[in-house]
Amino acid sequence: MTPKIPLFSAQAVNAAVDLLGPAKRVLDSHWYVLGSEVSEFEREFASYCGVEHCVTTANGTDALELALRVLGVRPIDTVLVAGNAGFYGSTAVRLLGAVPFYVDIDPNCLNMAAENVREALILNPRAIIVTHLYGRLADIEAITEVASKAGVPVIEDCAQAHGAARGGRRAGSFGDIGCFSFYPTKNLGALGDGGAIVCRDESLAARLRQLRQYGWDAKYQVKVPGGRNSRIDEIQAAILREKLPLLDAWNTERRSIAAKYNAAFSDLPLTCPSSLDADYVAHLYVIQVDERDSFRLFLEERGISTDVHYPVPDHLQPGYRASQKKGDVPLTEEACASVVSLPCFPGLRPEQVERVTEAVRLYFHQRGF
Numbered sequence: 001m002t003p004k005i006p007l008f009s010a011q012a013v014n015a016a017v018d019l020l021g022p023a024k025r026v027l028d029s030h031w032y033v034l035g036s037e038v039s040e041f042e043r044e045f046a047s048y049c050g051v052e053h054c055v056t057t058a059n060g061t062d063a064l065e066l067a068l069r070v071l072g073v074r075p076i077d078t079v080l081v082a083g084n085a086g087f088y089g090s091t092a093v094r095l096l097g098a099v100p101f102y103v104d105i106d107p108n109c110l111n112m113a114a115e116n117v118r119e120a121l122i123l124n125p126r127a128i129i130v131t132h133l134y135g136r137l138a139d140i141e142a143i144t145e146v147a148s149k150a151g152v153p154v155i156e157d158c159a160q161a162h163g164a165a166r167g168g169r170r171a172g173s174f175g176d177i178g179c180f181s182f183y184p185t186k187n188l189g190a191l192g193d194g195g196a197i198v199c200r201d202e203s204l205a206a207r208l209r210q211l212r213q214y215g216w217d218a219k220y221q222v223k224v225p226g227g228r229n230s231r232i233d234e235i236q237a238a239i240l241r242e243k244l245p246l247l248d249a250w251n252t253e254r255r256s257i258a259a260k261y262n263a264a265f266s267d268l269p270l271t272c273p274s275s276l277d278a279d280y281v282a283h284l285y286v287i288q289v290d291e292r293d294s295f296r297l298f299l300e301e302r303g304i305s306t307d308v309h310y311p312v313p314d315h316l317q318p319g320y321r322a323s324q325k326k327g328d329v330p331l332t333e334e335a336c337a338s339v340v341s342l343p344c345f346p347g348l349r350p351e352q353v354e355r356v357t358e359a360v361r362l363y364f365h366q367r368g369f
């Protein structure tokens, strides 16, 4: 039997990384949480993103929650969010008792559309979370422009977009705040959970440092309300420091796999990612097909893993009641019904890419294309 092609392989990504060296450095230091590895990583990651400050957190969802909190989002405030982005932004909004309003997407890039943001400003939102879904930068320049005219702060959810760039600026440097996750499958992944918030504003960064550690000003002095514990540990920070210098090369490799797929699928009745430029770091290679279930089954039978990111639009998740109903956010719903992710990660070998493209072509060939 031919071996299965996974959707992602931590083993393949980390094969060329020295994991033991950084871990040993931390073990020898006997300092495990918020130490010099963390502060050095924060400095290096802020500089990579092209901003002044980075405050690490325990995970990406905490980063979003603390970002909303530091911007003063209160219960019953409205926050604009995209509804096809896996409920992460919605989770953070709901944690604060605030209310997400789902802005429909641009079907070309599958991110929140600037024009729809402009229209939704009539709701007087307290903040906007712009997710750069699948590693593709949203129309973030246009969104920040309409938002800043209205005085509404913008949070970029960059959890899938480490290093994505347009006009020489990287994800996280466009809005007021950028939030990252270092979950192992992300383009920059730790060996466990981790997250970060980046920003230019010194006072925002200072308050975020307080909020991530009990609201402390100095030790045992609780200065700000709403604090919690959301720290990253030294081993994760040391691993991330080891991996950060490899990020750009990994993103290039991801993008070249995406380019091979795009070229191989150009004459097939499916929709491919619409950018292969620096503004797409191919966190996920996502196509849109009709009859998704039979397509996935066909690949599954040939040992090719696929997944759906994400099948249920946020406003239709059963855990919360949203003010928007089925049909209210049509392009978001259409995307959720048709997207499917194919294997795309650093270390995916050319013959594996070939196997995927051949299987996809065969599927459509058997249906008369």
Ligand SMILES: *Cc1c(COP(=O)(O)O)cnc(C)c1O
Pocket: 059, 060, 061, 062, 085, 086, 088, 089, 131, 157, 159, 160, 180, 181, 182, 183, 193, 194, 195
């Ligand atoms: C992974 C992810 C998150 C959440 O990050 P965690 O570290 O898992 O909490 C948030 N937003 C997006 C778009 C993500 O992909």
